[in-house]
Structure formats: structure tokens, C-alpha cells
Amino acid sequence: MSDFAIGESDFLLDGEPFRILSGALHYFRVHPDLWADRIDKARRMGLNTIETYVPWNAHSPRRGVFDTTGMLDLGRFLDEVAAAGLHAIVRPGPYICAEWDNGGLPAWLFQEPGVGVRRYEKQFLAAVEEYLGQVLAVVRPRQVDQGGPVLLVQVENEYGAFGNDQEYLEAVAAMIRETGITVPLVTVDQPVPEMLTAGGLDGVLRTGSFGSRSVERLRTLREHQPTGPLMCMEFWDGWFDHWGGPHHTTGVEEAARELDALLAQGASVNIYMFHGGTNFGLTSGADDKGVFRPTVTSYDYDAPLDEAGRPTAKYEAFREVLSRYSSTPVDASPPRAEAPAPRFTVALGEPVRLLADPACWGAETCHEVMPSLDDLQTRLALFRTEITVDGPALLSVGEVRDRVLVFLDGAPVGVLERERRDRALMLPHGRGRLELVVEDQGRVNYGPRIGEPKGLLGDLRLDAEPLTGWTAWAVDLDAVPNLWTSAPPASPAGVGPTAWRTSFPVGEPVDHFLRTDAWGKGIAWVNGFCLGRYWHRGPQHTLYVPGPVLRPGDNELVVLELETMVDPTATFAAGLSLGPVED
Template identity: 55%
Template sequence: MPVLHRDASGFLLDGEPFRILSGGLHYFRVHPAQWADRLSKARLMGLNTIETYVPWNLHQPRPDTFRMDGALDLPRFLDLAAAEGLHVLLRPGPYICAEWEGGGLPSWLLTEPDIRLRSRDPRFLAAVDDYLAQLFTPLRSRLADRGGPVLAVQVENEYGAYGDDTAYLAHLAETLRRCGVDVPLFTCDQPADMERGALPGTLATVNFGSRSAEHLADVRGRQPDAPLMTTEFWIGWFDRWGGHHVVRPADQAARELDELLASGASVNLYMFHGGTNFGFTSGANDKHTYRPTVTSYDYDAPLDEAGDPTEKYTAFRDVIAKHTGVPAAPVPPHGPKLSLEGVELPESAGLLSCAPGFGAATPAERPLTMEELGQDFGFVQYETVLPDAGPALLEVERVRDRAQVFLDGQPVGVLERENHEHTLAFTVPRAGCVLTLLVENQGRVNYGPGIHDRKGLPGKVLLDGAELLGWSSRALPLDSLEGVPFTPTTVTPVGPTLHRGTFELSDTADTFLHLPGWTKGNAWINGFALGRYWSRGPQRSLYVPAPVLRTGRNEIVVLELHAAHRARTVSLRAAPDLGPTEE
């Protein structure tokens, strides 16, 4: 059994010196049919370990439901890593950040109006204890002390940037031990937060992307008798809607890695392969202004979003070869790609008109939040009847996160949280007019105190200064499009509309969906949710994994929230468009 130990000189594996050379690879951001390919490419670059977070919100979408199958089959992922000869660093949270929806915390926690997340609030700790118990029941046999690949398990995640309650961290560590986790535990924090986020008796590791010698010297001063380890060596970054595509030159990142390895430290590259925030899973940041993250998690990593080696892969492989050696094999080639221009989407269904097919609306005096509706992702349709005609001023206390406003189904404006918008003036055409707000969850905040991020309309709605009462709230999670009444249309609809088309393939391969001329929405192929698109960029394409496609007939559905391409066509292309980079 490969058991990891540590002393001042470094790590020992079965009594022999061992340097952790790890790379981030999140199984939940990669199609499961591609896990083995990505793991193999990690080994061929010279890595001996893989790091992954665990998204609590996907594994336990409801308090009484726990999933570990299909794309969430973590035991299978760990077994594939072991078969490839790779060890694993497991980071189960409960909080993971990761630019992931809510930092991985399940939305149902927020049904408690005053719950304090990431704290010793008894309600939070009870939920965490249950989660960890269910998670590690099938994972115990994958721990290194029982012959599995998991060398070490992280306690929380960058907690020092959020709080300083050592007793909270101690509770999590005790829970992990009760769950049978006998491998070493560790924490990770940015340099300035290490003291706040450390847990006595547990290895403290550091996260940074540059100035390796300086940061590692600081860690050595804090822990003179422990190995040096950076759990997140940032070799790229994530993108946000409305920004630019962030890249970091390969030669610069390779020089920093060389400096780090020359110190003798262990490392986890964040990320080795970023993958994709499929569906509605991307998170957001809110440092006084809400900033949602894009669908792609390419991260300018050694493996790009489609799993192809980049210039950074070769540069890092050369650095690793200099320090520890790499397998005697060539750099893996790029995988095949397919192209198909001008796929037509001739069928349509208005989202607002077919909304009742997604489920009944819930009446209440005020709008209900997504959490009160038992909803994780997607949209909520709010409706109320306006008693009078004439000029009106709508005031929405909190928009979470983007509200399209309609009168009798006709669009009258948009309110965006990102732009701090709360008011909208319009003329009500008649008494008894139906006011509709279609509110999109663009991603729960994943970092800082803003993680208590309830979605929908969590506040008062006023019309001409008086509170509007008597609402219906309808959850539109769009987790299934079965039963949507698509019909052929010759006129391009305006407003929230689902568009459907088909295309034929004689063979399958990775590809990228491009939507020039479309504005904002989501896309699915063969029922698989690819993610969000938005013309504001920077990202202008969506990755389509080859396993999603099939030979013969394929179906594509695009939800356009505003105005579709006049010809209602999309294209599949061999290359992505992640947008312009900063000069």
C-alpha cells in the first residue's frame, strides 16, 4: 500500500523520497468518456498525480438525494487514474470555489434565511457531515492506506480568505477522520491568508502563480519541519463575460515552474486541463460588482478545452524532464475535429408560451426565490396583473441576476445585476395587463462573503412606489426539453424562444458550436447541455465533446433570449473562438 509520509526534507512514499508532480483535472468538467484520454496525457507530460475538487452541489442536489453515477462516477474516475499509474489529491470541500456555481455549495442550504455558510452554524455542519459521510462510503477503498490512489485529502479550501475559525476547520478534519479518511490532510491558502487558514497538525500549503522563491521561503519560515507544497500553481486564469480571454505566455509560466521545482517543492498545476462549465454550472465573482464566469474553463492550460496539448504542455514537459524525467513517448497529437457550416434550425417554440409545460406556477404574495422553489439552475418566470393603465415606474430591490421584463408578452426592457440596474419606466397599455419578469441565474457567487447568493427576485418589487403583491413564480430549470411543442416557423421569432434543427453525421469528432448573429442564451446537442453563449464575449463558441454526437441524425436546440440569427443557422467548426486577448 503506497502510504504518504512527510518530514522536513519532503514527502516519503513507502519510505522513499517522493515529489508530488500534480495537475488539476476536474472530472465534472470533462465528459466521462474522455477521462481516460486526459489522464493518459497527464502521465505523458511527466505528472505522477492528479488533483480534483468534488462538487457537493452536483453530488447532492437535494438533501435526500446523493448521486455518484454517470458524469459524477468519482470512484470510476479514481480507478482510471490508478490504472494510469497516477496518484490523486482529493479536494472535497465542502466549499471548492473553482469558479463553480456557488463554490460547490448546494443551493438548498440557502432555503434557511439566516444560515451562515462555511461556519459552525449547526445546520451547516449537519449538512456537511452528512455529505462527507455519503461521499466517502464508496471512496474508502480508493484511499492510499487501503491500496487506492488517493494520497491526501484537503480540508476546506482557501478558508483563510474567508474566515479564521480554527474550530470550524478542526470539525471538518474530525469528520473526515470519522468517515475513515486516514491519509494525510492538508489545507491550502494564498500567502497572505496562510495563518488564518491553517489547522495545527495539518500540512499547510500555498497557492500562487509567480515569485516562487519568495513565497516558498515564507512557507518554510512558518513550517520548518514540513514539506514545501503549492497546491495551486496558477499557470493561467479564467474568463468573465464582457472581459477578454486571459492567457499567460508559455515561456513565462515554464520559467516560474522551473524556479519552483529547483527549490525541491512539490506542485499541483492549476489547471492541467480546465475543461468546460457545461450547462448552467459556471459561477461568478462579486467584489462590489457582479461578474459571471464564461462557459469555457480552458484556463490557458497545458491541455486545451478539447484535450489537445498546447505550447504550454511541451514547455512544461521539458521543464519536468530537466528535474525528474518524463516517459519516453512523443507529445500526443491533436485529436480529429469536424466542421459543418450552416445548420438550420427551422422549428421554434416560445419559451413564455410553453412555460406551463415545465411545471405549475406557485402563487404567493411576493416573488419566491429559486431556493424557495427548490431550484438550482436556469430561470424563473414571475407574473402579476397590473390594475391600471398609464405611465409606470418599476423598481426591483434585488435582481439575481438578469431580468427581462414583458407586458402582455411584449418586451419592455432588461434589468442587469452586473450594471446595478433596478428601475424601468414604461407605459402600461391597459388595465389587467400581465407583467412578466423572466429572471436568469447567471451563476451563484463562488468567492467571498457573497456566497450567500439567493437567486430570482429576493426582495420587494414596487410599481410607482407601492409594493406589488399577488405573484406567481414558475421554475424553469430547463434540465429537460422533452415535450417542448416545436413547430416549423418561417418568420424568425423575437424574444425568448427555443429553436430546433437536425444535422447528419457519417462520423463523430470533437467540434465547436459557433453562433454568429445570435445574442444570448443556451445550447443543447442531443439533450446534452453545452452551456451559455453571449454575444458580448469574449467567448464566441461552445465546445462539443465527440461522445455527445452520434452517426446519423443529431438534434440541436438553441434557447435565444433576444434575437436569433436572421437565417436561424449555426455552424460546427474545427477551432474555438475564445475571444481577443489583452494586448
């Protein structure tokens, strides 16, 4: 057991000054059988600590549930950090941002009438207390003063950029202490005076988040905190990507120079990210600062380890910088070499069309007024009604969240997209079967639009008349890989959302890279494991397939194409293709 404390100017480990050299590694973005590999590479780069957020919504998809299995086994992750001889920082939120769906807040929370968002409101606080009790029960026995790796626990996350409710922050800090957390607590905010004031707490160490002008930012932090160690809790060494944008990168020399400047000031650091990993499943979030921009599946972040865990030039540059500030020698031996990824193609077959027989995709319900996706508890739904208007007709909706494919008598008519602020579409005629496939592209993870409902909101009209009498099918995406056990015989390829499957052989289960640039827009699974979303817009044109997902022999690939599969062929490439970089 060790004692860890905040001193006059340093962190103190067993009474001696200790500089935290940490890297962000989110257990929920990395296959658990690869945690040890990524942690070992962090140690070899010269880090002595691993930091992770905790995503409330992933652990608690429904109230009363707290899942710690598989990729959500926080206890196993912290134990692997300890086994590697490293320390840990845990940031449980309840809000985490992290470019993660809804900033980590569960969607069910916002279906409570009158619930507050990150403020002192009894319904919200009751849910937060329940959550913190569950997650910190995992952390409590793994604190450094109980023989574990955890040095610090964070209160909320960049709260000064959101609100100014000190009573709320104090309540969250008190809840953390009441669970038995005895290690020091911290807050983090961008080093802007008003944010440091609004997001900080007396008696809790303030830390900063920034990626440039390190000396200036640390000076601002010191002005708001005269004593205590200086720490950048998020040293941004890269950035995340949006669909349709460039792949963001930062210069290796520039990033290394900033890291050196930060450490030269005597500060501690958490490199965000050391390894970004992947937004597997439908976990990526979105921005909406006037324009809705969903985040891609890859969370490569231009980090020292790329999305597949392979060292980059930034890894070597950071290792050289860290070696000059580490209190222990940095392991100079290179990380384990990765096996090459196989390259091959395989035909997709056995298409199953959503519009042909929606009953096998999910439960049917009837509604006079169209429900939201939240009402149906789904991320994708088909809505159908009959229309009887003479001549061409204008379909209009109050707000699209986030994308709608429109069909009339089975033929595609057009697309309504939130990103373009679409609200209306002209139908060629007003009689027949109107079908709308509504997709949630990821919940906003930053700012005032956190927690907003998904689906078609407001008045839905055909010309001036309300559209009513809907039949809805909430698509069970978890069940898509099993469609062929319940669906009718595979149908010929046609328009509209279609699931395809194939098998492919694997010798040694090493990482694979599935190319998607020849497809349209959709989701892919390998052996039932959801790799995430793809979209021809890019920038990323590969989906990462972790080696532990595969097995020797036959493996199954399932693809749900929402638009059109021009060439039903799956191509596996030699490595990542994350798209063109920004100028």
C-alpha cells in the first residue's frame, strides 16, 4: 500500500515528489484481449500511469443495469494496469464528452419528465448517485492506498464550458467521497479564467486541458491555483474526425515540442490520446455547433499508437521526450512486431431486404402519431403509412434527427438529412405506400444539445395535412447477424436497407482491415461483433477488425447497407485507410 497526496508544489507518493506521466487509453474502445498489449506499449514509451474515462451509458443501457462484462470490465482493466507496474487515473464523469454518444449520459435518463442536465436537480442527482455507487465500487478496492493502481479520481468533466452550478459540483464530489474514494480528487477545464472559476471546486485540484501554448496555459492555471502541482489532464496530441471531413493530424515535431515545453515547467501530464482505439458499435457521438456533424467510427486521434495499436512516428518522438523527464529508465526495447494483415476479397451473398419483409427485423407497433426513436428504444426504424393525395405532394417535417430515407411504393424518392437542415421533400405523387427509414447517427456529446430526442420531431405533414396512422418496426440491430435464422429465403438485391452476409477463412487470428469505400452507408459485424458504421463520405475507408474477434477457420461477415450495394464484394486490406489529411 502507498500514500498519494497533493503537496505544496508536487504530487507526493509515499512522501516523495512524483510526476505523473500518463496516457489516455479507454478500455471501452479496445478489445479486452488487447489491453495488455496497449498498456505494455505505454510503459515502453515512458509512461507511468494510464488514464481512462468511464462511459455511464455503455455500462447502464437501462436503469438498474450495470454491466461489467467483456469490453466493460473496468476491474480487469485496472488490474492489468497494475500488473504492468503502472498507476491509473479514473474519470467517471458522470459526463465524459470523449466524442462518445451523448457524452456518456444514458438516453433513458432524459425520458424522465423535468430531469436536469448536469445541474443540481433531484432526479438527475439520484441517477448519478446510483451510477457512481456502482462504478466506484469497482474503483474503491483498487486505490493506491489499498494496494491498487488508482492515484486520482476526477469530478465531472470540463464543467466550466457547460455551466456554473457549484452546488451540483459539490454534490458530485460528496457522492464520490461517500463511496469510499480516499485518493485525491481533481477537476479539469480549459485554462480560460471563467472556465477555471466555474468548473473548479475549493479543496479539489484544478487541472487543465490544452494542446498548444503550454507555458502560457500553465501560467493561467497557476494564477487560479497558487499552490499544488500543475497538471495538464488532457494534452491534446491529435484530434477526432467527422464524416465528410478530413482526417485530422498534428505535426510530430510540433507535438513533441509542446510536450517538452509542458514537462520543462515541472508539470504532470496525461497525453490525450495515447491510443484512441475505435468507436465500436454505434457509440460515436456528434457535434452540433450550428451544423450537425456526426463523428466517425475510428478514434485513431493521430495518437502515438494508431487505431490498430501500432506505434507511429509520434510514439518514438514522445518516447525521446519522456526519457528526459522520467524518474526511471525508459525501456528501450521495441514493442512486439505486429503480424501482417491478409489481403483478399470475398463475395457477399444472401441479401435480406428490410422493405420486403420488415417483420423479421423487429417488432411491429401501430401509432396514430409517429413516435420518436427514443419512444421505440431503437437507433433505426421503418415507418409506413398509406397516403391518398392527388398529384405531387410536399412531405415536410418539423426537424430531422438525423437522417431519413424516403420510399414511395418501394421506390426511393430522396433523403432528408439533419446535416443539411433538410425539412421537406417533394413526392412525385401523393397516393400509395409511404415508407420512411429513420436513422440515429449519434447523439451530440458536447454543449446544450446533450440528451435531445432522436427521430422525426414536430409536425409531419403531407402538403398542409398531418400524416397519421403509422405502422413502425424498431430494427433490432443486435439481431441483424441472426436474420437468416428467422427471415424468409434470401431475396434478390433491391432498393432500400439490405443485409448481406458471407464467410471468409482465417488462418492465424490477426488484425484485419475491411475496406468500405466501394459501399454506401451502413454497419458491419464480424462473428456477431459490431465493428461500427461506415459511409462512403469518408474520411475513413476501413473498419478495424481486432484479431481476437476472429477464429481459425470460417468467420462470418454481415453488412447492413442502408443505401445501395453497387458491388457486393468485401475487400480486406493490408492496413488502415483513414482518409486524406487536412491541409
